[in-house]
Every structure is written in structure tokens, then in C-alpha cells.
Amino acid sequence: MTLPDRSALSRRDYLRTLVAIGGATALSACVSESGAVDVPTGTDDPESLPARQHAWNDVLSRDDDGNVQSPEHHVLLPLSLVDEPTDAARAQVEDALRTLERAYEWSNEGLVFTIGYTPAYFDRFDDSLPESVALPEPAALTAAENPVFDEFDAVLHLASDHSQVVLEAEEGLFGDHDDLNGIAVETDLTGVFERLEEQRRSGFVGAGLPAEHTDVSGVPDSVPEDAPFFMGFRSGFIDSQATEDRVTIEDGPFAGATTQHIESLETQLRTWLEQDSHPMRVRKLFSPEHADEELVGDVGEKLTTTNGLTDERIDATEADARDGVVGHAQKAARGRIDGEPPLLRRDFNTVDGDRPGVHFLSLQHGIDEFVRVREAMTGADLDVGNANNGILSYIFVDRRGNYLLPPRSLRALPPTNPQ
Structure with a gap:
């Protein structure tokens, strides 16, 4: 793994680049660059956390207009099951995810995350998903499209304002880091999930961040200096978004769930x-x-x-x-x-x-x-x-x-x- 040239990048861009690279070496460089980051710890009481994985809005920061602000750093980690699901494997996954919740506060200053499952994951079972869950296979939606479809088993979405947190959490979940924010990692995902590193995705949100990427081919100097998105304008206006209640499945065995679509554009x-x-x-x-x-x-x-x-x-x-x-x-x-x-x-x-x-x-x-x-x-x-x-x-x-x-x-x- 080749790390970026620190002297050629701003601090923010250097940290963003380390998140994109991933791995233990990038984590080490991130820690060296950031020094001691004051990250609030999580909770030993799972009942204090929201029942919905996607319940983020109440704990994320807001802008001056009251719009929810997305965490600055994101990783989408595709996962493939090593073997068929068992009760022991379920217990291991739950314990590993609970480690994250003990280590980091459920917030943008700590870590928010979700784990979602593809139609391919559910195809292994004899039963079908209940009628209350509308989860078809992904498909091309226009004649001009020819996308690759996500046909692995699951995706883990990690998000935090701190680059070190998303890198540390990922490495801890796969046995490459023994300590998460002062909490020992006793259970991880190895042996249950394999991470598909070649399909790993990362990104960022924040005023001024897109303009720091003019060194990337295809990013012109004309990116607006204060824009939080590459297209040059704010997004995510709260009154033009569905609420978390609106997207939640209310009935059936998956009450409290939601569906997620990811397009890489x-x-x-x-x-x-x-x-x-x-x-x-x-x-x-x-x-x-x-x-x-x-x-x-x-x-x-x-x-x-x-x-x-x-x-x-x-x-x-x-x-x-x-x-x-x-x-x-x-x-x-x-x-x-x-x-x-x-x-x-x-x-x-x-x-x-x-x-x-x-x-x-x-x-x-x-x-x-x-x-x-x-x-x-x-x-x-x-x-x-x-x-x-x-x-x-x-x-x-x-x-x-x-x-x-x-x-x-x-x-x-x-x-x-x-x-």
C-alpha cells in the first residue's frame, strides 16, 4: 500500500485520502497525523440506543437552518458470508457490533453505522421475505444504464466526523486492531464475514471538502470553494426529505426496518x-x-x-x-x-x-x-x-x-x- 504524499495535501484532504485507502497502514498514518482525538465513548446499555438502525437524525449535528448535517467521513464495506448463518454466527456478529456501540458514542462525534442485507443474502433461505418488505433484485432503470449489481451478502456503512474512527472501527471488526477507543475488541467478524476490499467504497461531505480535490483528474479548479457537494450546491434540506418515520416499515416481522438503495455514480x-x-x-x-x-x-x-x-x-x-x-x-x-x-x-x-x-x-x-x-x-x-x-x-x-x-x-x- 502506498500512502499519499503528506506535503502535497491539506490536513483534511490527507485524512480523507487515508479513509479512501483503508487498512492498518492508513489507520496508523491517520493516528500519527491526528494525534489524540477526543472521541466520546458509547454505552453498555443497548436499551438506551434507538430500536431502528437508521435512527441517526436526532444525534447528528445541524446547520444554522436546522438541516441535518451528514458525518464528514463514510465507508461502505461490502461483506460476503463465509458459511451459512447459524445461531453461533449470529451471536458473534451481534457481539462485534455491540463492541462498536460500547466504544463510540452514537453520534457524528462518535460513530453511527448500519448493516444491510441484499436480496442475494435472503435467497439462501427456504422462506420468502414477508409482503411488508419490498426488496427486489437491483435492475437497470433505463436503456442507457449498464451497472454492476451488488450481489454479495451485506454492506456495513460506517460514518463519523473523525477519519480515525471509521478506519479504526473497520480494522477492529476484522481482527487488525485490538483496541477501539479504549475498549478491548473481544469479538470481531472474522470467520463469519469476509470483507470484499476490491469493492470497498468511501467518501466525504462537508463545506469546502470538494474544492480540496482539484488534484484529482476530472475535478476542475472551478469547484465552488464553500460547496459541500461536487455539483456545487447544498443538499439534504430537511423539509424536502422523508422523515425517518416515513421510511420505516411499520408492520410484520421486520417492523422497525427500512430499505436502502445505493447507487455509485x-x-x-x-x-x-x-x-x-x-x-x-x-x-x-x-x-x-x-x-x-x-x-x-x-x-x-x-x-x-x-x-x-x-x-x-x-x-x-x-x-x-x-x-x-x-x-x-x-x-x-x-x-x-x-x-x-x-x-x-x-x-x-x-x-x-x-x-x-x-x-x-x-x-x-x-x-x-x-x-x-x-x-x-x-x-x-x-x-x-x-x-x-x-x-x-x-x-x-x-x-x-x-x-x-x-x-x-x-x-x-x-x-x-x-x-
């Missing part, structure tokens, strides 16, 4: 930022009216808790398309159900493979709701050229996967019929 960032003017990017990302009325600002700072997609702006989608340009968010908003957004997005930037992109991660009641929004966003029904059809000509799907995030009580190798 490559972005044509140089074209996006240098082909068009700022007003045109606003038109394509939000709506023409957002640009005409100057609703957005340089990086979305004028938008407070909502993306500004009113019923009138959504209803104008077809007319705007006929006039020549239609917005990405405007199209996607047509997928709302009874006026409410069905998706809770937790996506983040990436430079995996030394190219700019985004790992689009969404939670929803069922994968069919993601498909509904994705089809609305594609805008195949609209009379508009591809170049002006939102951001379609700037993003390309590389990978796609569907997952069930069971409630905490069933997160360790769940059967299809937990009863």
Missing part, C-alpha cells in the same frame, strides 16, 4: 462546471424558475430548509421541458406521494478510482418508492433534449444495490421469517 464534473453559466446550472439542477427568481445563491445558501419545489413549480415541469430546460429536482419531485418526499437521502461525495462521483444512498419504505422517484427524475416522458434534461448527461451509474436494514434487534444475520 460517476460525474462529468468538468463539463458540468465549465460548460454552462451558474444560472444555467441552477436551471438544470433545481428549476428554471429558481434561476429566473434568483432563489438559490452561490451554493444554495438562499434555500433554508427546502429545495423550493412548490406544487406550482412541480406542475410546470412539462411546460418547462417544452420550453427547453427542465430541472433535476423539479422532475424528481413528481415522485412525491400525497405531497410528501418518499426518500431520505444520505449520499456523499467520492473520488474512488481517482475520479469524482457520488455514492447516492437513500432510505425508503420500499425499493419501489426509489424506483418511482428515479423514473420521475429520468424524465423519459418529457419533450426535452438530453443535454437540458436536468443533470442526466452529467451522471453515469456504475454500481447499484438494494438492501434491507433490519431493526437493531434483527441486524445480526436475520432469517426471512424472524417469527
Whole structure:
């Protein structure tokens, strides 16, 4: 493993690069760079933690407008089962995950995480998933797509404001680190799961972080200095997101669960930022009216808790398309159900493979709701050229996967019929 040249990078970018590399050597370099990081410890009382794995919002930080702020560092760790699930293996997985919860506070200052399971994992059981769980196999959603599908067994999503925490947690879970924030690792995942390092994904979110990656091919100097995302604008407005309650499965043996979709997208960032003017990017990302009325600002700072997609702006989608340009968010908003957004997005930037992109991660009641929004966003029904059809000509799907995030009580190798 070759570590990055420390002298050529800012401290933040160096730590982000270490998270992307992963492994014990990167962890050692991260510790050397960060020194003693004051990370709050977790709890010995599992009952004090939320019953839902995806219950993050109450413990994450907020911006000045009250929007939930994603943790700065993220790792998506694909896992493959070594053998068929047993009660002993379930106990081992649960003990290993409980070690994380004892070591780190359930927050962005500590660690939040989920473990989700693919349709391929559940296919090994004789029973089918209950009707309350809508978890189909991943599929291409347009004729232009040819993604690789996530067909391993599970994915572990680790997130923290501290790069050292996500690296340390990953290494501790696989027997390469004996101590997590002062807590001895007595049980790990080795022997139950194999981590698929070649499919490991990482990323970051935070104002100014995208602009620190102009050394990466495909990231131009024109990335806005204060933007938290590569596309140049804020995202994750609380009133334009589904609530955690909205995405939770309420009935059946998996009550308290949710479904998760992950798309790994490559972005044509140089074209996006240098082909068009700022007003045109606003038109394509939000709506023409957002640009005409100057609703957005340089990086979305004028938008407070909502993306500004009113019923009138959504209803104008077809007319705007006929006039020549239609917005990405405007199209996607047509997928709302009874006026409410069905998706809770937790996506983040990436430079995996030394190219700019985004790992689009969404939670929803069922994968069919993601498909509904994705089809609305594609805008195949609209009379508009591809170049002006939102951001379609700037993003390309590389990978796609569907997952069930069971409630905490069933997160360790769940059967299809937990009863």
C-alpha cells in the first residue's frame, strides 16, 4: 500500500485520502497525523440506543437552518458470508457490533453505522421475505444504464466526523486492531464475514471538502470553494426529505426496518462546471424558475430548509421541458406521494478510482418508492433534449444495490421469517 504524499495535501484532504485507502497502514498514518482525538465513548446499555438502525437524525449535528448535517467521513464495506448463518454466527456478529456501540458514542462525534442485507443474502433461505418488505433484485432503470449489481451478502456503512474512527472501527471488526477507543475488541467478524476490499467504497461531505480535490483528474479548479457537494450546491434540506418515520416499515416481522438503495455514480464534473453559466446550472439542477427568481445563491445558501419545489413549480415541469430546460429536482419531485418526499437521502461525495462521483444512498419504505422517484427524475416522458434534461448527461451509474436494514434487534444475520 502506498500512502499519499503528506506535503502535497491539506490536513483534511490527507485524512480523507487515508479513509479512501483503508487498512492498518492508513489507520496508523491517520493516528500519527491526528494525534489524540477526543472521541466520546458509547454505552453498555443497548436499551438506551434507538430500536431502528437508521435512527441517526436526532444525534447528528445541524446547520444554522436546522438541516441535518451528514458525518464528514463514510465507508461502505461490502461483506460476503463465509458459511451459512447459524445461531453461533449470529451471536458473534451481534457481539462485534455491540463492541462498536460500547466504544463510540452514537453520534457524528462518535460513530453511527448500519448493516444491510441484499436480496442475494435472503435467497439462501427456504422462506420468502414477508409482503411488508419490498426488496427486489437491483435492475437497470433505463436503456442507457449498464451497472454492476451488488450481489454479495451485506454492506456495513460506517460514518463519523473523525477519519480515525471509521478506519479504526473497520480494522477492529476484522481482527487488525485490538483496541477501539479504549475498549478491548473481544469479538470481531472474522470467520463469519469476509470483507470484499476490491469493492470497498468511501467518501466525504462537508463545506469546502470538494474544492480540496482539484488534484484529482476530472475535478476542475472551478469547484465552488464553500460547496459541500461536487455539483456545487447544498443538499439534504430537511423539509424536502422523508422523515425517518416515513421510511420505516411499520408492520410484520421486520417492523422497525427500512430499505436502502445505493447507487455509485460517476460525474462529468468538468463539463458540468465549465460548460454552462451558474444560472444555467441552477436551471438544470433545481428549476428554471429558481434561476429566473434568483432563489438559490452561490451554493444554495438562499434555500433554508427546502429545495423550493412548490406544487406550482412541480406542475410546470412539462411546460418547462417544452420550453427547453427542465430541472433535476423539479422532475424528481413528481415522485412525491400525497405531497410528501418518499426518500431520505444520505449520499456523499467520492473520488474512488481517482475520479469524482457520488455514492447516492437513500432510505425508503420500499425499493419501489426509489424506483418511482428515479423514473420521475429520468424524465423519459418529457419533450426535452438530453443535454437540458436536468443533470442526466452529467451522471453515469456504475454500481447499484438494494438492501434491507433490519431493526437493531434483527441486524445480526436475520432469517426471512424472524417469527
